[in-house]
Amino acid sequence: MELLRFATAGSVDDGKSTLIGRLLYDTKSIFQDQLEAIERTSLQMGNEYTNLALLTDGLRAEREQGITIDVAYRYFATPKRKFIIADTPGHIQYTRNMVTGASTADLALVLIDARNGVVEQSRRHAFLASLLRIPHLVVCVNKMDLVDFDQDAYEGVKAEFRDFAMKLDVADLTFIPVSALRGDNIVERSLNTPWYEGTSLLHHLEEVHIASDRNLIDARFPVQYVIRPQSDDHHDYRGYAGTVAGGVFKPGDEVMVLPSGFTTTIASIDTFDGPVDEAFPPMSVTIRLTDDLDVSRGDMICRPHNQPTAGQDIEAMVCWMSESTSLAPRMKLAVKHTTRSARVMVTDLQYRIDVNTLHRDDSATSLGLNEIGRVSLRCTHPLFFDEYRRNRTTGSIVLVDEVTNATVAAGMILGGVR
Amino acid sequence: MTATNYELSHLSHIEAESIHIFREVAAEFERPCLLFSGGKDSIVMLRLAEKAFHPARMPFPVMHIDTGHNFPEVLEFRDRHLAEVGARLVVASVQKSIDDGRVVEERGPRASRNRLQTTTLLDAIEEHRFDALFGGARRDEEKARAKERVYSFRDEFGQWDPKSQRPEIWSLYNGRIRQGEHIRVFPISNWTELDIWQYIRREGIGIPDVYFAHERRVFERDGMWLAECPYVDLLDGEEVTTRRVRYRTVGDMSCTGAVDSAASTIDQVIEEVSATRITERGATRADDRVSEAAMEDRKKEGYF
Numbered sequence: 253m254e255l256l257r258f259a260t261a262g263s264v265d266d267g268k269s270t271l272i273g274r275l276l277y278d279t280k281s282i283f284q285d286q287l288e289a290i291e292r293t294s295l296q297m298g299n300e301y302t303n304l305a306l307l308t309d310g311l312r313a314e315r316e317q318g319i320t321i322d323v324a325y326r327y328f329a330t331p332k333r334k335f336i337i338a339d340t341p342g343h344i345q346y347t348r349n350m351v352t353g354a355s356t357a358d359l360a361l362v363l364i365d366a367r368n369g370v371v372e373q374s375r376r377h378a379f380l381a382s383l384l385r386i387p388h389l390v391v392c393v394n395k396m397d398l399v400d401f402d403q404d405a406y407e408g409v410k411a412e413f414r415d416f417a418m419k420l421d422v423a424d425l426t427f428i429p430v431s432a433l434r435g436d437n438i439v440e441r442s443l444n445t446p447w448y449e450g451t452s453l454l455h456h457l458e459e460v461h462i463a464s465d466r467n468l469i470d471a472r473f474p475v476q477y478v479i480r481p482q483s484d485d486h487h488d489y490r491g492y493a494g495t496v497a498g499g500v501f502k503p504g505d506e507v508m509v510l511p512s513g514f515t516t517t518i519a520s521i522d523t524f525d526g527p528v529d530e531a532f533p534p535m536s537v538t539i540r541l542t543d544d545l546d547v548s549r550g551d552m553i554c555r556p557h558n559q560p561t562a563g564q565d566i567e568a569m570v571c572w573m574s575e576s577t578s579l580a581p582r583m584k585l586a587v588k589h590t591t592r593s594a595r596v597m598v599t600d601l602q603y604r605i606d607v608n609t610l611h612r613d614d615s616a617t618s619l620g621l622n623e624i625g626r627v628s629l630r631c632t633h634p635l636f637f638d639e640y641r642r643n644r645t646t647g648s649i650v651l652v653d654e655v656t657n658a659t660v661a662a663g664m665i666l667g668g669v670r
Numbered sequence: 671m672t673a674t675n676y677e678l679s680h681l682s683h684i685e686a687e688s689i690h691i692f693r694e695v696a697a698e699f700e701r702p703c704l705l706f707s708g709g710k711d712s713i714v715m716l717r718l719a720e721k722a723f724h725p726a727r728m729p730f731p732v733m734h735i736d737t738g739h740n741f742p743e744v745l746e747f748r749d750r751h752l753a754e755v756g757a758r759l760v761v762a763s764v765q766k767s768i769d770d771g772r773v774v775e776e777r778g779p780r781a782s783r784n785r786l787q788t789t790t791l792l793d794a795i796e797e798h799r800f801d802a803l804f805g806g807a808r809r810d811e812e813k814a815r816a817k818e819r820v821y822s823f824r825d826e827f828g829q830w831d832p833k834s835q836r837p838e839i840w841s842l843y844n845g846r847i848r849q850g851e852h853i854r855v856f857p858i859s860n861w862t863e864l865d866i867w868q869y870i871r872r873e874g875i876g877i878p879d880v881y882f883a884h885e886r887r888v889f890e891r892d893g894m895w896l897a898e899c900p901y902v903d904l905l906d907g908e909e910v911t912t913r914r915v916r917y918r919t920v921g922d923m924s925c926t927g928a929v930d931s932a933a934s935t936i937d938q939v940i941e942e943v944s945a946t947r948i949t950e951r952g953a954t955r956a957d958d959r960v961s962e963a964a965m966e967d968r969k970k971e972g973y974f
Contacts, residue, residue, distance in 0.1 A: 255680040285952035311817055311832050312963045322835065324816050325809045327862045334680040336860055348837055355839045463677050477693040481726035489725060495690045495841075500676070524721035532676045536689035536722070549697050573837050588842045591697070650842045657846040662839040 253329075256462060259338040259357035259386065261350045261377045266363040267394045271432035272326065272339060273304030275454065278439045281328035282307065321346070323353045332458040342373055347607065347622035348573040350380050351662055355648070358462045359388040366399045366429070370412045372608045378413070379607055382420040383569065383624070383664065385641060387465040389417075390426045392453060397431040401444040419610060421641070424460075428453050466533045467643045471499030471507075472560060473553040474590035474636075474646070479538055491522055491538035492547055497590065497645040498638070499555075501531045501539065509545055510552040510562060510636050516543040533645070550592035552636040560636040560646055565669035566596075566629045568649065569605075569640075572619040574660040577653065579619040579627070585660065586652040589635045590645065595654075600628040628669070640664035681869055684861055685718065690841060691820060691857040692722035692804070698845045699802040699853070702730040703760070705791075705974065706752075708744040709920040710877055711806030711858065714866055716755060717875055718857060719804070731758040733803075735791050737783040738765040739901045739922040747878040762794035779903045782925045788972045792828040795852060802845070802853045805974050810862045812951055814966035820859050826850040828972030854974075863918075863950050864943055871936045881939065883916045883931045894927025894954060918943075918950045927954040 260268055276282045290306040297303070307326070314321050326337040338353030340346065354360060360381035364374045374391075381389050391413055399405040406429045417425055428437055429445050430453060436442035439454045451459070476494035501507075505518045519540040520527045531537045539553060547553075554560060572579050583598045604616035604625040619625045640647030651661035678686065695702050704719055706712045719728040732752060752759050764783050767773045772793065773786045795803065809816045819835050821843045836844050845853055858866075870877060888895040889908045896902060898910050901924045915928035916939070933939045946953075965973075 253680045254677060255683045280947075283949045283952065284947040285949055289952075307813075311814065312966055313833060321833070322817050325860065326816070327810045327860070329862075329864070334865075352837045352839050356841070463675060466676075468676055476690070477697045477723075479723060479726050483726075486725045493693050493722070495686065522724075524724040534683065534686050534690075535678065536686040536693070538724075586846070588844065591694075644840065648840045648842065650839055650844065652844050652846055657844070657848070659836040659839070659844045662837070 253332065253334055254462070255334050255336065256359065256457060256460070257336045257338065257357050258359040258361055258457065259340060259350075259353040259381075260361045260363070261340045261342045261353070261380070266342065266365060267432040268339075268342065268363050269304045269307075271361075271363065271392065271394065271430070271438070272337060273307060274432050274435055274438050276307070276326065276328055278435070279328045279330055279454070281326075321349075323349050330454070330458055335457065342377065344376065344607070345622060347376075347380070347624075348571060350377070351384060351571045351573075354380055354384040354386055355662065357384070357386045358465060359390060359457070359460060360386040362389065362391050363394050364391060364409055364413065366393050366395050366405050366409060369409050370416060374413070375416055376607045378417060378420060378422070379610060382422050385421070385644060385664075387462070388424045388426070388460055389422050390428065390453070390456065392428050392430045392432075394430050394432055396429045396436060396445065397434050401429070401436075403445075403447045406448075426450070426456060428456065467498040468500055468532060469498070470558055470560070470638065470643060471501055471505075471555045472497040472638070472643065472646050473501060473539060474592070475547055475549055475551045475553065476591045478548060489540075490544070491540050492553065493536070493538045494591065495536045496531050496533045498533060498643050499558075502529065503527070506556060507541070507553050508556040508559065509541075509547050510554065510559065511634060512545065512547075512551070514543070514545050515556050516541045516545060518542070552590070554636075560638050561668045562634045562636050563668040564631045564634050566631060566635065566637065566649075567666040567669065568627055568629060568663040569624060569666060570619070570627050570651070570661045570663040571624045572621060572661050574653065574658060575621050576656075577660065579625075579661065580617060584654070586654050587629075587631065587649050588652065589637060589649045592633070592635060594635065595632045596629040596651070598627055599630045602626040602628065626666070627663075637665050639667055681865065681872060684858075684865060685721070685869070687841070687860070688718045688857040689722045691843070691855065692719050694843055695802050695804070695845070695855050696723070696729050701798065701800050702802040702804065702855075703798065703800040704728070704730060704732045704804040705806070706732040706734050706748070707806075707920065708734070708740070708748040708878060709806070710866055710870065710881065711808065713751070713875055713877055714861075714869055715804060715806045715858060716751075716757065717873055720755060727756055731760050733760040733762060733794060735787050735794070736761050736763045736765075737787060737922050738763065739783055739899075739924050741878070741880050741920065741923055743880050744878045744920055747876075751876065760794070760798065762790050764790045766790075767793065779905050783922060784925055785968065785973075788828075788968065791974070792972050795828065800852060801847060802855055804855045804857060806858055807856050807974060808861050808863075808866075809859050811949075812965045814963065814969055818856060818859065820856055821845055822854040822856065823847070824852050824854060824972065828852070830969045830972070832966065832970070864940070867936070867940045867943055871940065878920065880917045880920060883914050883934045885912055886915050886928060887912050888915060888928060895929070896927055897923050899923040917954065919954045921955065925955065929953055
């Protein structure tokens with residue numbers, strides 16, 4: 253059974269909570285005591301119907317204000333797959349929460365109200381999904397019951413969205429006409445949409461092919477921790493523990509260690525359960541090398557003829573996440589990239605991008621909370637990176653305020669300096 | 671593990687992610703510590719920690735917050751299991767906190783030491799200068815826990831501020847703290863109750879007997895079967911009977927309820943868990959029933 257992570261974004265009005273509630277309910281993932289608890293609370297709050305949003309709005313403040321503030325994670329499983337939902341708020345003031353939820357997702361669900369067509373919010377969600385390079389995008393054209401399951405209404409929304417998506421980098425785009433409230437095309441294919449030839453949403457989630465979304469070509473192993481047992485049994489053991497970030501590693505492979513540039517071969521790939529014949533993402537393993545080299549945390553094991561870019565100058569799209577400060581040129585920050593930590597200076601802010609219109613503002617001088625822009629960064633030490641579009645692990649960074657220790661930005665690497 | 675098509679089973683996938691978190695903490699913190707209750711989640715945590723550093727020993731101690739109201743079977747299991755694994759045990763005692771006047775014992779038939787643990791825990795963190803504490807909380811357990819980060823920042827008072835949590839993007843965890851602050855780390859955040867059981871079966875890990883069906887003298891309170899024990903006084907009308915029960919969670923004897931069950935093997939437990947319509951905490955924990963936000967309120971004070 254495989255694991256699939258998907259992110260949803262939206263507000264109560266789109267029927268997002270209803271959709272999630274429906275998926276959980278129909279896969280028997282809502283428990284009786286949870287349902288009773290939210291029924292009680294709904295009644296207390298004076299709601300006319302059981303508010304399924306209460307399932308995910310777990311914090312006191314969220315319940316009091318009736319809004320989703322933070323990402324909530326929900327879990328369900330079918331006999332085919334286990335699913336993790338990152339349920340994120342949809343409004344523009346929560347863009348950073350959407351970015352957080354989207355960062356690890358295999359698939360994004362965008363909801364569009366069939367009556368309203370593609371609105372600003374749907375465009376923003378699709379843009380963020382493409383920016384974070386979520387490989388699969390599913391557009392649920394919702395509330396089909398309110399347009400009498402009219403095929404033309406559905407096709408209209410579809411055409412309008414496709415038009416917009418042409419400007420984006422979306423690898424796999426799927427449309428499904430649904431009614432979350434009534435359950436049409438959620439678990440079973442609906443009789444109300446005989447003209448629709450695709451599958452139900454759940455069926456799509458179960459079947460969509462995600463295994464090839466990982467980069468299995470460029471071998472990347474950021475060294476996370478050096479294992480050296482202080483015991484007589486393993487006197488000379490020296491293993492490099494980490495999570496495979498790309499490619500496939502096998503014992504006997506010729507490898508190069510960065511930054512030293514020394515080459516050697518893999519002696520063995522160890523795990524608690526014994527050595528393995530190959531390691532691929534996202535396996536956590538321990539690599540032993542044939543030669544006794546000086547390798548430590550933050551180093552990168554790769555192949556001599558397929559190396560990441562090593563450099564101190566980086567171009568990146570960043571999403572600024574701090575309420576109290578803004579990003580501006582000359583600013584200095586701590587950076588975390590794979591298992592390496594360093595400091596960076598913002599050398600240039602090239603443009604700010606309007607997340608609703610995709611318009612680039614070249615005259616921008618700063619990025620405030622939830623704003624996204626292209627920056628140039630100068631790093632104190634070389635980082636070993638790939639473009640984010642090639643590898644989401646070796647192509648991503650977070651920036652941290654060195655005074656408050658707050659995480660202030662997520663960055664997607666576009667490349668080294670031209 | 672099916673290596674041919676480069677696919678991982680969901681258990682191997684979440685296992686790999688958890689191991690990554692253990693290693694990240696060991697690499698970046700000075701004095702981590704693993705919280706261990708003897709319950710199923712902390713038993714899985716211990717196995718993951720073993721795997722993360724194999725063949726070396728895990729580079730941190732294990733701490734048990736001992737309320738003095740434990741199931742004897744669980745204490746016995748704790749000592750045997752930790753000896754087998756070779757883990758170093760630190761015990762912080764709620765009784766000692768009471769004796770030292772740090773906390774006052776609750777009175778009455780519904781008295782519990784659940785809330786008192788927070789002081790004992792925070793005192794121990796300060797005494798041992800721990801800067802990262804691994805906890806076995808899962809997001810599927812409880813709605814406040816569903817909002818918890820993997821790296822959850824605690825200020826110098828041990829407080830959690832759910833409204834200003836650090837964004838957590840990809841698997842790039844921000845562990846930067848000042849002196850006196852600490853991070854609670856939850857490596858099994860994304861595991862569900864069923865994942866825990868399937869993993870225990872796959873790994874063949876031992877667990878305390880109380881998780882399997884057994885005869886026990888119990889009485890009914892608030893719709894749960896509480897065990898007859900020296901720490902709880904019966905209320906008027908409560909009557910002790912012998913029933914065949916098992917525990918879905920393991921906390922204090924005074925506030926953990928048993929469920930009727932005939933499941934005496936792991937397979938039967940998994941079957942039962944798959945079919946149940948009640949959450950594990952809803953079925954068995956008096957401590958969560960204080961109010962709608964009981965867990966959130968306790969967590970803000972520094973609870974697990």
